[in-house]
Amino acid sequence: MSVPQALDTAWKYYQAGQMQQAEQLYLQILQEHPNHVDALHLLGLIAGQTGRYDLAADYLMTTVRLKPDFAAAHNNLGNVFILQGKLQEAVDSFRRAVSSKPGFADAHCNLGNALREQGHLDEAVASLREALRLRPDSAPAHNNLGSAFQQKGQLVEAEGSLRQALRLKPDYVDASYNLGIVLSAQRRLDEAVVQYQETLRLKPDHVEAYLNLGNVCKDQGRLDDALAAYRAALRIKPDAAHIHSNLVLALNYHPDYDARAIQEAYARWSQQHAEPLKKLIRACANRPDPERRLRIAYVSPDFCDHPVGHNIWPLLRNHDHDQVEITLYANVNDADTMTELFRKRADRWCCITGWPDEKVAQRIRQDGIDILVDLALHTSGNRLLVFARKPAPVQVTFAGYPGSTGLSLIDYRLTDPYLNPPGLTDAFYAEESIRLPDTFWCYEPGIDQPLVNDLPALKSGVITLGCLNNFCKVNDGCLVLWAKVLRAVPQSRLLLLVPPGRARDQVLARLEEQGVAAERAEFAHRLPRAAYLRRYHQIDLGLDTLPYNGHTTSLDAFWMGVPVLTLVGKTVVGRAGWSQLSNLGLQELAAETPEQFVALAARVAADLPRLQELRATLRERMHQSPLMDGKRFARNVEQAFRQMWRRWCEQPRD
Numbered sequence: 001m002s003v004p005q006a007l008d009t010a011w012k013y014y015q016a017g018q019m020q021q022a023e024q025l026y027l028q029i030l031q032e033h034p035n036h037v038d039a040l041h042l043l044g045l046i047a048g049q050t051g052r053y054d055l056a057a058d059y060l061m062t063t064v065r066l067k068p069d070f071a072a073a074h075n076n077l078g079n080v081f082i083l084q085g086k087l088q089e090a091v092d093s094f095r096r097a098v099s100s101k102p103g104f105a106d107a108h109c110n111l112g113n114a115l116r117e118q119g120h121l122d123e124a125v126a127s128l129r130e131a132l133r134l135r136p137d138s139a140p141a142h143n144n145l146g147s148a149f150q151q152k153g154q155l156v157e158a159e160g161s162l163r164q165a166l167r168l169k170p171d172y173v174d175a176s177y178n179l180g181i182v183l184s185a186q187r188r189l190d191e192a193v194v195q196y197q198e199t200l201r202l203k204p205d206h207v208e209a210y211l212n213l214g215n216v217c218k219d220q221g222r223l224d225d226a227l228a229a230y231r232a233a234l235r236i237k238p239d240a241a242h243i244h245s246n247l248v249l250a251l252n253y254h255p256d257y258d259a260r261a262i263q264e265a266y267a268r269w270s271q272q273h274a275e276p277l278k279k280l281i282r283a284c285a286n287r288p289d290p291e292r293r294l295r296i297a298y299v300s301p302d303f304c305d306h307p308v309g310h311n312i313w314p315l316l317r318n319h320d321h322d323q324v325e326i327t328l329y330a331n332v333n334d335a336d337t338m339t340e341l342f343r344k345r346a347d348r349w350c351c352i353t354g355w356p357d358e359k360v361a362q363r364i365r366q367d368g369i370d371i372l373v374d375l376a377l378h379t380s381g382n383r384l385l386v387f388a389r390k391p392a393p394v395q396v397t398f399a400g401y402p403g404s405t406g407l408s409l410i411d412y413r414l415t416d417p418y419l420n421p422p423g424l425t426d427a428f429y430a431e432e433s434i435r436l437p438d439t440f441w442c443y444e445p446g447i448d449q450p451l452v453n454d455l456p457a458l459k460s461g462v463i464t465l466g467c468l469n470n471f472c473k474v475n476d477g478c479l480v481l482w483a484k485v486l487r488a489v490p491q492s493r494l495l496l497l498v499p500p501g502r503a504r505d506q507v508l509a510r511l512e513e514q515g516v517a518a519e520r521a522e523f524a525h526r527l528p529r530a531a532y533l534r535r536y537h538q539i540d541l542g543l544d545t546l547p548y549n550g551h552t553t554s555l556d557a558f559w560m561g562v563p564v565l566t567l568v569g570k571t572v573v574g575r576a577g578w579s580q581l582s583n584l585g586l587q588e589l590a591a592e593t594p595e596q597f598v599a600l601a602a603r604v605a606a607d608l609p610r611l612q613e614l615r616a617t618l619r620e621r622m623h624q625s626p627l628m629d630g631k632r633f634a635r636n637v638e639q640a641f642r643q644m645w646r647r648w649c650e651q652p653r654d
Contacts, residue, residue: 003029007038019046037067041076048080056080064096071101078110090114105134105141113144116151124148139169143178150182158182173203180209184216187526190501192216207237214246218472220503223254241273241385245378252403252573253548255477259571263428266406269378270430274388274407280358281409284393286370288649296641297327297369297392299352299360300399301381303342304332305529307552308375312399313338314442314630315637316345323638327367329360331381357385364391371641374410375399394644397431401551402440402572404429412644414637416440418579419572428572434640438626439583440576442633443555448530452561452619453537455612463605466495466539466562468524468532469553471503473545479507481567481594482543483514488602495539498523536560541605549576558584558622561615565604566590567597583627584618 010025023046029039044059060077064070078093094111098104112127128145131138146161159182165175180195196213199206214229230247234240248265251257257265298316302308319326327348332339343349348367352360360383364372372392376382377400387395390409397405398414405413413431416439420426426433457463465485467474474496486492494511498504500523508518524535533556542557542564544550550557554564554577566577568590578590589604591597604611622628 003033003036010039010042014042014046019050022046035066037063037070037073040066041070041073044073044080045076048076048083053080053084057084068096069100071097071104071107074100075104075107075110078107078114082110082114087114087118091118103134105131105138108134109138109141109144112141112148116144116148119151121148121152125152137168139165139172139175142168143172143175146175146182147178150178150185155182155186159186171202173199173206176202177206177209177212180212184212187499188501189216189220189499189503193220205236207233207240207243210236211240211243211246214250218250218253219470219499220501221471221474221506223250223472223475226250227254238272241269242380242382244269244273245382245384246380248406249378250472252401252571253472253475255475255547259425259428262571263404263406263430266378266404266430268406270388270406270408273385274409277385277388278390278409280361281390282365284365284390286368286393288653290646290649293322294324294641294645295327295368295370296324296373297329297364297367297371298373298375299329299331299383299386300375301331301333301379301383302375302400303328303330303339304334304336305338308379308399309338309342310444310446311441311552312375313341313444314628315634316342318630318634320634320638321347324641327369329364329383331383333381352383357383357389360386361389361391370394370645371396373398374405377401377403377405394641394648396434396641396644402576404431406430412640414440414640415572416579418582419575425572434644436633436636436640438636439633440579441551441555441627442630443552443559443622443627444630445556445559446529450530450534450537450560452615455540455608455615456538457540457608458612461491463489463492464495464538464540465489465492465543465601465605466536466541467543467545467550468495468497468535468539468557469545469550471496471498473548473550474498474507475545476510478545479510480514481546481597483511483516484594484598485543485601486511486516486520487514488598489605492605493520493522494543495522495524495535497526500525532556533560536562540611541565541601543601544577547571547574549574551576554580555622555627558618558627561618563589563604563611563614563618565597565601567594568592580627583625584621585625586621 006025006029010022014022029036040059040063044056048056057080060073063073074093074097078090081090091114094107094114097107108127108131112124115124125148128141131141142161142165146158149158162175162179165172176199180192183192183195193216196209199209210229210233214226218226230243233243248269251262251265325347328342328346329350329352331352369392371394374387374397377397379400384405387410395410396412397410402415402419408430410431412434413429415433415435417435419440420433498507504523511521512518539562542562544564544566546567547569557564568578569575581587581590591600
């Protein structure tokens with residue numbers, strides 16, 4: 001068979017999906033013509049499509065070395081680099097493709113998408129617009145442009161691009177899924193649910209669509225539906241640790257799961273995802289000097305304008321750098337001005353976004369970290385599988401929320417005596433509990449703080465009860481309890497932070513079932529921080545959620561002069577209100593039973609002079625409490641770290 005005949009036959013095999021036969025013919029051609037660029041190029045395509053990415057890259061790099069202006073080969077090499085995770089090499093290849101062939105729409109599209117993944121969003125948009133100028137009917141280019149707009153926060157433009165992609169290709173799974181993301185970001189949750197369900201109709205095994213569907217259902221307060229979606233995702237991909245983290249975290253919000261059930265769920269997460277990594281543990285070479293300056297490192301996705309970032313900032317700002325050297329391993333996706341403040345505060349800063357877990361662990365070992373601190377637990381962006389490799393001799397979890405990771409390789413968890421009374425709850429944690437003397441939280445209100453206003457009820461004659469917690473904390477039990485409060489305080493109304501649509505309808509229906517008219521409820525939207533804080537100007541008395549209390553939200557309420565009544569829970573996240581009130585010296589605002597909670601609310605709501613006094617003095621009370629004493633908090637945390645380190649130094653060595 002002549003070379004042209006062999007090429008023609010091999011191409012037909014390739015188009016028919018008969019890769020093995022096509023590959024054999026192309027290899028035969030190479031035996032006689034080792035530098036045949038078409039055969040090399042197509043062998044690269046076959047290797048890439050059959051998952052042999054290193055071989056594919058070798059063939060394609062040889063192709064472009066022999067024929068530097070071969071635009072299609074550069075483009076295909078870029079696609080292989082994407083599959084290998086070599087993003088910069090992919091960008092370079094796509095640039096060579098469009099340089100060799102400026103009218104190559106697919107290469108412009110691929111370049112734009114790679115630039116988007118690098119975070120070079122303006123360049124990405126420019127490349128994708130060029131792709132659409134060359135080929136206006138390119139559904140992939142519209143989809144990729146929509147994703148770039150979404151990352152830039154231009155959600156209206158993102159939605160327009162994605163809907164155009166779906167008009168061109170109604171069964172386009174990626175565009176359907178990305179539209180769900182945009183609708184979620186716009187807080188159009190009912191529409192987002194429908195969009196994710198459409199994505200799953202098109203692709204029933206779309207794991208991330210199930211994950212995001214679960215997240216939206218959680219935001220709507222539909223915890224059972226959220227858990228069902230997470231479990232469906234895990235049936236498809238059991239090794240997806242991040243999805244499993246979403247599942248176990250959601251159990252903390254669900255009223256049907258007690259501390260033991262939650263602990264067992266954490267243990268299953270650890271058994272499945274962390275325990276197999278023990279074989280990667282390496283001995284630590286840290287010098288066991290109990291009094292030397294310690295190398296402390298924090299790992300977090302929240303070194304930014306985020307509640308955890310605000311809560312950890314007073315600690316980092318007040319560390320004694322003569323005693324501790326601070327490294328921040330930042331897994332931050334969207335850096336902001338606060339990220340830069342964190343970077344400047346650290347002795348060493350390392351951005352680990354996109355790094356594989358083993359690479360992060362190696363860097364921690366190289367940096368000689370003595371105490372490694374997780375600040376995320378099972379929240380989004382956690383790097384718990386780094387901790388599963390035990391890259392530091394002492395490992396601690398803290399700050400993301402008061403709870404447990406379930407990892408036996410994390411030695412300690414920081415808590416306080418109100419969240420975890422000594423001897424009562426220690427069995428529910430994989431880690432040993434170290435109690436800070438006062439508080440788990442240290443509050444930082446930030447800049448642009450509204451002043452505290454007078455009690456609104458003094459003018460309106462109506463007591464406004466309020467809860468601005470994330471709606472996933474509001475369940476049927478909360479609504480029934482609050483309805484009883486509303487009935488016990490006739491001249492009252494309820495202000496809640498509830499996403500528009502189905503969730504609001506369900507709240508109104510439940511309140512009406514409990515004898516509370518719909519007009520007594522008012523709903524708030526999510527707002528930027530300063531506007532959100534001004535919402536407290538409308539609230540006379542806060543009502544806490546259960547089983548998951550308000551944490552930072554309650555601290556915000558206190559800062560704005562709004563006392564929050566709490567019902568002390570049976571899990572650690574349900575004792576946050578008790579801890580915070582105890583640190584404020586306001587234990588009288590905590591109830592032990594639902595009946596006590598209703599009676600307490602009625603009594604406090606009836607005493608307007610007391611409410612006005614609290615409103616006028618709470619901010620100063622916050623200032624004078626351990627909740628805002630950053631130096632005291634930092635010394636307490638450092639003493640805890642020193643205690644942990646001394647214990648490690650006392651351990652016998654081989």
